[in-house]
Amino acid sequence: MLRRASMLLARRPILAARARPFSTDLPAAPSADATFTEAWTKVIPNMDPPKTPLSFMQPRPPTPSSIPSKLTVNFVLPYASELATKEFANPCYDLIPVFKHSILSLFLLIVPATTGQMGVLPGHVATIAELKPGVLSVHEGSEVTKYFVSSGFVFIHANSFADIIAVEAVPLDRLDVNLVQKGLAEFTSKLSSATTDLEKAEAQIGIDVHSALNSALTG
Amino acid sequence: MAMAALRREGRRFAPMISSRPITALRSSPLAPSLEDECPLGVRYISTQVVRNRMKSVKNIQKITKAMKMVAASKLRAIQTKAENSRGLWQPFTALLGDLPSANVKKNVVVTISSDKGLCGGINSTSVKISKGLHKLNSGPEKETKYVILGEKAKAQLVRDSKKDIELIITELQKNPLNYTQVSVLADEILKNVEYDALRIVFNKFHSVVSFVPTVSTVLSPEIVEREAESGGKLGDLDSYEVEGGETKGEILQNLAEFQFSCVMFNAVLENACSEQGARMSAMDSSSRNAGDMLDRLTLTYNRTRQASITTELIEIISGASALEG
Numbered sequence A: 001m002l003r004r005a006s007m008l009l010a011r012r013p014i015l016a017a018r019a020r021p022f023s024t025d026l027p028a029a030p031s032a033d034a035t036f037t038e039a040w041t042k043v044i045p046n047m048d049p050p051k052t053p054l055s056f057m058q059p060r061p062p063t064p065s066s067i068p069s070k071l072t073v074n075f076v077l078p079y080a081s082e083l084a085t086k087e088f089a090n091p092c093y094d095l096i097p098v099f100k101h102s103i104l105s106l107f108l109l110i111v112p113a114t115t116g117q118m119g120v121l122p123g124h125v126a127t128i129a130e131l132k133p134g135v136l137s138v139h140e141g142s143e144v145t146k147y148f149v150s151s152g153f154v155f156i157h158a159n160s161f162a163d164i165i166a167v168e169a170v171p172l173d174r175l176d177v178n179l180v181q182k183g184l185a186e187f188t189s190k191l192s193s194a195t196t197d198l199e200k201a202e203a204q205i206g207i208d209v210h211s212a213l214n215s216a217l218t219g
Numbered sequence B: 001m002a003m004a005a006l007r008r009e010g011r012r013f014a015p016m017i018s019s020r021p022i023t024a025l026r027s028s029p030l031a032p033s034l035e036d037e038c039p040l041g042v043r044y045i046s047t048q049v050v051r052n053r054m055k056s057v058k059n060i061q062k063i064t065k066a067m068k069m070v071a072a073s074k075l076r077a078i079q080t081k082a083e084n085s086r087g088l089w090q091p092f093t094a095l096l097g098d099l100p101s102a103n104v105k106k107n108v109v110v111t112i113s114s115d116k117g118l119c120g121g122i123n124s125t126s127v128k129i130s131k132g133l134h135k136l137n138s139g140p141e142k143e144t145k146y147v148i149l150g151e152k153a154k155a156q157l158v159r160d161s162k163k164d165i166e167l168i169i170t171e172l173q174k175n176p177l178n179y180t181q182v183s184v185l186a187d188e189i190l191k192n193v194e195y196d197a198l199r200i201v202f203n204k205f206h207s208v209v210s211f212v213p214t215v216s217t218v219l220s221p222e223i224v225e226r227e228a229e230s231g232g233k234l235g236d237l238d239s240y241e242v243e244g245g246e247t248k249g250e251i252l253q254n255l256a257e258f259q260f261s262c263v264m265f266n267a268v269l270e271n272a273c274s275e276q277g278a279r280m281s282a283m284d285s286s287s288r289n290a291g292d293m294l295d296r297l298t299l300t301y302n303r304t305r306q307a308s309i310t311t312e313l314i315e316i317i318s319g320a321s322a323l324e325g
Helices: A002-019 A034-043 A177-192 A197-218 B002-011 B013-018 B047-088 B090-096 B122-136 B151-160 B179-192 B221-229 B232-239 B248-324
Strands: A070-076 A081-089 A107-113 A116-120 A127-131 A134-140 A143-149 A152-156 A161-166 A169-171 B106-112 B143-149 B165-169 B197-207 B210-219 B241-243
Touching: A034 B122, A070 A107, A070 B047, A070 B090, A081 A134, A081 B047, A116 A152, A127 B248, A134 A197, A143 A197, A152 B090, A152 B248, A161 B090, A177 A197, B047 B090, B047 B248, B090 B248, B106 B122, B106 B151, B106 B248, B122 B143, B122 B151, B122 B197, B122 B210, B122 B248, B143 B151, B151 B165, B165 B179, B179 B248, B197 B248, B210 B221, B210 B248, B221 B232, B221 B248
Parallel strands: A070 A161, A127 B241, B106 B143, B106 B197, B143 B165
Antiparallel strands: A070 A081, A107 A116, A107 A127, A107 A134, A127 A152, A134 A143, A143 A169, A152 A161, B197 B210
C-alpha cells in the first residue's frame, strides 16, 4: 500500500517536471528511441518502458554548412564539469587564414593526444582522439589556463563542439615539484625491480605520468 | 502492507468495547487474541495491553523519524556528487548515440540496486525492468545474462533466474563512492563477461519524490562498427578521424571501456541518491502511519479506562442500593 502511494507520488511530479521545469536534469527535447518503446510495449504491456539517456540529453546543434566561427567546449571530469558548453568565439576568423594567425586575439585549445600535442580551432574536422598524461591548455585571447590531464578522450564533432572527458585534471599551480620528483624516482626503482609483466606495465605507467608532470612543471 | 495489517488490528479494539453491553452477566465477549492476556472473569480489556502497544508504536515512530533524518543528510551529501557527474555520459551519447533497440546476440543486463532495505519500491522496479529486458531480448540464438550490484536485486533475481546470473557484487557503498572504485568494478565486469551490448538498469534521480527507471546501453566495438556500416544513427561515425593508436578498432575498444566506466559511475551515484530519497519518503509515511495508529490507540485506551471506571461505579452503587433495600 505504501509502494502504490509512493508510485502515485512519483508519477505526478514527472508530468509536472515536463510542464514546469524545476529539477536539475531536464529532458530538454523529449525524444526517445521509438523502436525500443514499441518493442517494449508489445512484450511487456503492463509497465511503462524505462527512459533512455536520449531523453535526458541536452540537444546539440546540427552540422553547419560553412566553417563555424565559434567552438563550444565541454570539459568534464567524473567529479565536476570544468567547462560546460563554454563558447569560444573567434571574431576575426574569416579574415585570418588558418595556421597563420597572431596569437593575440585568437582562441586555441591544445590537447595532449597520444600522437602529440593537438591544436583545436573552430571548424576542426571531426575527430576522436585518446589522451595521454599531459598538459591541456586553453588559450583565450591572451589568457591561458593550463590543466594537467591524466588521461581520457577528446571528441571533436562536426558541429564545432569539443568534448573532453578526462579522469583527473588539476590546474598546474596545484602540483608540488618535490612530490613529482619523488614519485618519478620511486617508479623508476619499481621498474628496475619489477618481475612480472603486470608490474612492469604499472611501473612504466607511473614513470610516464610522472615524467609528463615533470615536463609540465618545468617546460 | 505491514502497516495496513497493524492498522486493521488497531481498529479491532473499538468495536469490541462499544458493542459490549453493560450488564451484570459474567460473560466476557473478548477477542480471542486478548483472552489469554487477561485474568479469568474480568469483563474488560486490560489497559495494560493497550498501553504496551502504544509504547511500541511510539518507539517505532521515533526510529522511523530518525531514519528519515539520516537518509536526508546522506542524500544531501551524495546529491552534489551525482549532479556533478551528470556531464560525464553526455559526450558519449552525443558521439555514439543511444541504441537500446540494437539487435545483438549476447546481452548483459547490469542491475543496480541497494544493499539495505526499507527504501520503498525502487529495487522491485529495477528488477522488473531487468526481467522485462530479458524477455525483450530473448529469442533464437540470443541470450541475456545478469550482472547484479546490490543485495536486494540479488535476493529477487536468484529465485527464478539463477542460471542466468554471471556476477554478483555487494557492499558497494561501504566506502564513499568514487570513480576509482567504480572503474575497477567496470574492469572486473568487462574481463569476466562476454558481451555484445551492456544494458545498465538504474533509477535516475529527478527529485526527492521522483525516481525514473532508466536503461543505458553500451555497445561493444564490433557492434558499433556494424551499426556504423549499416547507417542510421551511427552512420556518421565513419566521418570521424581517429587519432593515435594503430587501428580504429583499438581506439573503439578503449572508448567502449571508458564509456562503460563513466556510465556506471553516473548510474551508481544516481541510484544511491534515489535510494536515499525513496528511504526518506518511505520512513516519512511510516512515521505518519505510526502517528495515526497512536491516535487511534489513545482513543481506545481512554475509552477502556472510562468503561472500567464506569463499571466499578455501577457495581458500587448497585451494591449500596441493594444494602439499603
